[in-house]
Amino acid sequence: MTFLNRPPRDFPFCPGCGHGGTLQALDSAMTRLDLNPARTAIVTDIGCIGLSDQYFNVHAFHGLHGRAVTYASGLKLADPDLTVIAIMGDGGCGIGGTHLVNAARRNVGITLVVCNNFNFGMTGGQHSVTTPCGGITATTTEGNPETPLDLCALVSAGSAPFVARTTVYDQALPDLLAKAIAHPGFSLVDVWEICTAYYVQTNRLNAKSLKELMAGLGFASGVIRESPRPEAAHLLRERARVSERAAESGPAALECAAEAAPGGAAAAPPGGAAPAALRGLSCEFPGTLHDRVSIVIAGSAGEKVKSCAAALGTAAILCGGFATQKDDYPITVMTGHSAAEMILSPSRIEFTGIDSPDILLILSQDGLRWASKILARMGPDQTVLADDGLDLPSGRSRVLRFPFRASAAEAGKKSIPMLALGTLLAGRPVVPLEALRRAVALTQKPPVAEVNLKAIEQGAALAGGS
Amino acid sequence: MIEFLDGNEAVVRGAVAAGCGFFAGYPITPASSILTGMLKALPRTGGVAIQAEDEIASIGMCLGAAAAGKRALTATSGPGMSLYSENLGMAQMMELPLVVVNVQRQGPATGSATKGAEGDVQFARWGTSGGLPLVALAPTTVEECFTLTVRAFEIAEQLRTPAILLTSKELAQTRERVDLEALGGDTGGMRLPVPPGEVPALHPIGGPTLARFTTSSHDERGHITGDPAIIDRLVRRLAAKIEHAAPELEIVREDLRAGAATLVVSYGVTARAAREAVAAARDAGLAVSHLILHTLWPVPERAIREALGGFEPGADGTPAPRVGPASRSAPVRRVVVPENNLGQYAREIERLAAGCGVDVVPVNRMDTGLVTPGEILDAIRSVHPSPPRIG
Numbered sequence: 065m066t067f068l069n070r071p072p073r074d075f076p077f078c079p080g081c082g083h084g085g086t087l088q089a090l091d092s093a094m095t096r097l098d099l100n101p102a103r104t105a106i107v108t109d110i111g112c113i114g115l116s117d118q119y120f121n122v123h124a125f126h127g128l129h130g131r132a133v134t135y136a137s138g139l140k141l142a143d144p145d146l147t148v149i150a151i152m153g154d155g156g157c158g159i160g161g162t163h164l165v166n167a168a169r170r171n172v173g174i175t176l177v178v179c180n181n182f183n184f185g186m187t188g189g190q191h192s193v194t195t196p197c198g199g200i201t202a203t204t205t206e207g208n209p210e211t212p213l214d215l216c217a218l219v220s221a222g223s224a225p226f227v228a229r230t231t232v233y234d235q236a237l238p239d240l241l242a243k244a245i246a247h248p249g250f251s252l253v254d255v256w257e258i259c260t261a262y263y264v265q266t267n268r269l270n271a272k273s274l275k276e277l278m279a280g281l282g283f284a285s286g287v288i289r290e291s292p293r294p295e296a297a298h299l300l301r302e303r304a305r306v307s308e309r310a311a312e313s314g315p316a317a318l319e320c321a322a323e324a325a326p327g328g329a330a331a332a333p334p335g336g337a338a339p340a341a342l343r344g345l346s347c348e349f350p351g352t353l354h355d356r357v358s359i360v361i362a363g364s365a366g367e368k369v370k371s372c373a374a375a376l377g378t379a380a381i382l383c384g385g386f387a388t389q390k391d392d393y394p395i396t397v398m399t400g401h402s403a404a405e406m407i408l409s410p411s412r413i414e415f416t417g418i419d420s421p422d423i424l425l426i427l428s429q430d431g432l433r434w435a436s437k438i439l440a441r442m443g444p445d446q447t448v449l450a451d452d453g454l455d456l457p458s459g460r461s462r463v464l465r466f467p468f469r470a471s472a473a474e475a476g477k478k479s480i481p482m483l484a485l486g487t488l489l490a491g492r493p494v495v496p497l498e499a500l501r502r503a504v505a506l507t508q509k510p511p512v513a514e515v516n517l518k519a520i521e522q523g524a525a526l527a528g529g530s
Numbered sequence: 531m532i533e534f535l536d537g538n539e540a541v542v543r544g545a546v547a548a549g550c551g552f553f554a555g556y557p558i559t560p561a562s563s564i565l566t567g568m569l570k571a572l573p574r575t576g577g578v579a580i581q582a583e584d585e586i587a588s589i590g591m592c593l594g595a596a597a598a599g600k601r602a603l604t605a606t607s608g609p610g611m612s613l614y615s616e617n618l619g620m621a622q623m624m625e626l627p628l629v630v631v632n633v634q635r636q637g638p639a640t641g642s643a644t645k646g647a648e649g650d651v652q653f654a655r656w657g658t659s660g661g662l663p664l665v666a667l668a669p670t671t672v673e674e675c676f677t678l679t680v681r682a683f684e685i686a687e688q689l690r691t692p693a694i695l696l697t698s699k700e701l702a703q704t705r706e707r708v709d710l711e712a713l714g715g716d717t718g719g720m721r722l723p724v725p726p727g728e729v730p731a732l733h734p735i736g737g738p739t740l741a742r743f744t745t746s747s748h749d750e751r752g753h754i755t756g757d758p759a760i761i762d763r764l765v766r767r768l769a770a771k772i773e774h775a776a777p778e779l780e781i782v783r784e785d786l787r788a789g790a791a792t793l794v795v796s797y798g799v800t801a802r803a804a805r806e807a808v809a810a811a812r813d814a815g816l817a818v819s820h821l822i823l824h825t826l827w828p829v830p831e832r833a834i835r836e837a838l839g840g841f842e843p844g845a846d847g848t849p850a851p852r853v854g855p856a857s858r859s860a861p862v863r864r865v866v867v868p869e870n871n872l873g874q875y876a877r878e879i880e881r882l883a884a885g886c887g888v889d890v891v892p893v894n895r896m897d898t899g900l901v902t903p904g905e906i907l908d909a910i911r912s913v914h915p916s917p918p919r920i921g
């Protein structure tokens with residue numbers, strides 16, 4: 065039995081090229097393992113060896129230079145029980161080196177067979193990452209000044225669970241390849257070959273001296289590493305099964321599963337809108353949002369400006385209206401300003417830009433610095449609510465000052481924006497305070513909501529005193 | 531069900547609604563929340579989502595998964611699109627369905643990473659070697675981020691092509707009120723007429739029929755070939771399958787006025803400013819038509835020509851008889867094209883308007899700000915025959 069669809073003499077390689085031997089050894093290994101052709105895929109890279117998938121009666125994927133490992137990984141992750149064998153040259157291992165390390169580290173259960181002949185054959189014998197020091201190639205005519213890469217050491221650095229190296233002339237090669245393919249995790253076999261058209265023409269290297277070169281470089285051979293650990297595709301499929309079951313048993317369980325899943329915490333939407341998203345928002349306060357109002361909240365990072373703004377937007381929707389929210393913060397999110405640009409409107413909102421808002425809340429020095437240009441554009445019909453500890457430049461807008469920060473001292477700085485919103489809505493019910501309270505209860509986790517509901521009351525009390 | 535969502539969240543919902551089974555991505559502002567959203571959403575539906583080591587691996591894994599028969603999605607921004615380039619071409623060559631979301635940000639290169647612009651419009655069309663056509667859709671609202679994601683999956687699968695969803699920072703990271711369930715009738719069920727033989731059936735890897743996918747020029751059975759006749763047949767078919775479907779791929783919103791001499795053609799987030807500008811112009815008594823393009827590639831030529839007043843340029847370049855609705859008594863004389871870039875799609879309008887005696891008036895901005903309704907209104911007024919004063 066063979067997986068080859070043509071006799072080896074039909075291989076397209078130069079006479080004496082090592083590729084033919086490796087492919088025959090691979091065929092023996094596949095035969096020995098009695099692989100199911102319909103459940104086996106060969107993924108090839110670019111180079112002479114990239115032609116090889118065509119000679120096998122299995123599924124074939126011939127992709128871009130250096131990226132074979134990415135396609136093989138995608139196939140395996142999509143179909144964890146598929147046998148996936150990637151074949152690359154040493155050139156591909158250079159351009160796609162990061163994929164080798166990461167597939168090893170991730171432990172995607174593919175087998176990578178490297179046909180390593182120390183140069184690029186297809187493009188005319190240029191040096192590669194594995195060309196020995198001093199090697200003469202089309203691009204190192206004075207001898208390669210660079211040090212060759214130990215591919216086995218490279219994937220071992222990524223904790224690859226199965227790593228081996230030998231030459232194409234090793235009788236044990238089919239055995240070694242079979243072991244690698246049978247291994248459930250990521251496996252790499254570095255097969256040293258000769259390129260008769262180029263590398264051996266300019267360097268003293270032949271079938272016999274390959275082993276000597278290996279020893280001379282101090283590169284290990286045989287099975288170098290064997291240390292099994294859970295395979296990625298099966299691991300992800302198992303996790304999906306758990307999530308799927310949780311999702312089927314209802315929304316409450318769904319949330320718990322999401323939080324338990326790795327990455328679940330990071331995936332929580334800003335503002336914690338998920339609980340409300342599961343139920344949807346309905347018009348609970350009809351007819352209470354009368355006018356289109358633009359509001360900018362300018363505060364500091366880490367003080368919950370974004371989630372507070374999300375609650376305000378939600379409140380507008382609870383009033384039967386529309387809202388848009390655009391956040392602004394520096395790339396280094398934990399420092400400097402955090403701002404939200406909001407539009408609340410009884411009708412659909414098209415343009416979301418705000419040149420100068422109807423209302424500007426300035427909650428901190430960071431917020432003031434960020435909002436100074438906006439402040440300068442504001443006119444007498446527009447209102448600024450600012451913390452009374454801030455030194456505001458004189459402008460044309462109406463400025464109201466409140467001790468936002470001082471009042472929030474007890475509840476903590478994360479309640480400052482909500483406190484300020486309480487003050488705003490108590491003085492000017494853009495939306496009723498009750499709608500904001502309801503939005504907080506709907507969109508925030510109970511302990512956070514509790515703090516914020518108190519902050520709203522505190523803020524509202526400030527409005528009475530102004 | 532009414533919610534307060536941003537565009538990236540809507541893309542995730544759309545992907546799940548479309549039956550997406552695989553996602554691979556790499557973090558990049560402003561697309562990262564699609565990655566985190568898919569990591570959360572896909573396992574619940576039995577799918578796989580993974581963060582790859584870079585953008586090349588992201589799209590590579592997606593193409594592997596697509597070859598295994600999964601509906602695959604990846605999402606990035608301009609810098610990542612640059613890294614997707616080679617694999618996009620491979621997807622065309624292998625005829626692998628894939629949806630790619632480009633959440634555009636201001637560029638070039640790293641540009642203003644957290645700020646908006648829509649500068650990748652021509653890049654979406656010409657972003658890989660070989661110049662073969664692909665499909666690109668552009669939403670204008672958060673709800674359309676959902677519906678057009680679903681459409682993109684349908685198109686990708688039926689035409690076996692990569693389809694790009696061109697959103698932007700402004701849509702991706704602006705929350706607004708949406709009701710995705712109410713859009714039910716607007717999702718799914720698109721059937722593109724494909725002539726027999728134009729789009730071969732996809733036999734997934736791992737299935738009973740041995741499949742052969744190759745990035746090299748190949749014959750009908752997937753074997754590499756150097757035969758010019760076979761290569762010619764291949765590339766012409768790859769182009770034709772998109773071009774033939776172009777009329778059915780036209781997703782546009784027409785808001786045309788009989789007798790309007792001014793037409794505004796808009797897309798993306800700028801369409802929202804254009805809607806306000808057109809409404810203001812009409813309030814001021816100006817007759818203005820507005821055409822919003824959701825399909826950017828292939829160019830919705832039929833809709834644009836009709837909106838232009840139905841002129842087909844004749845063989846000698848002079849206007850031939852109109853094909854548009856007879857109610858439009860006067861043909862359009864000028865087209866205002868606002869864009870959140872230095873003027874990319876205006877050239878497509880110029881191409882279609884050539885020989886019709888129509889002026890194309892661009893309104894451009896790429897300073898990280900949005901093109902405003904005022905800027906568009908100014909352009910409408912400046913080109914209008916008798917500009918009355920408003921406001």
Ligand code: SF4
Binds near residue numbers: 077078081082181261
């Ligand atoms: S060029 Fe070298 S690698 Fe390529 S087929 Fe010839 S001998 Fe083999």
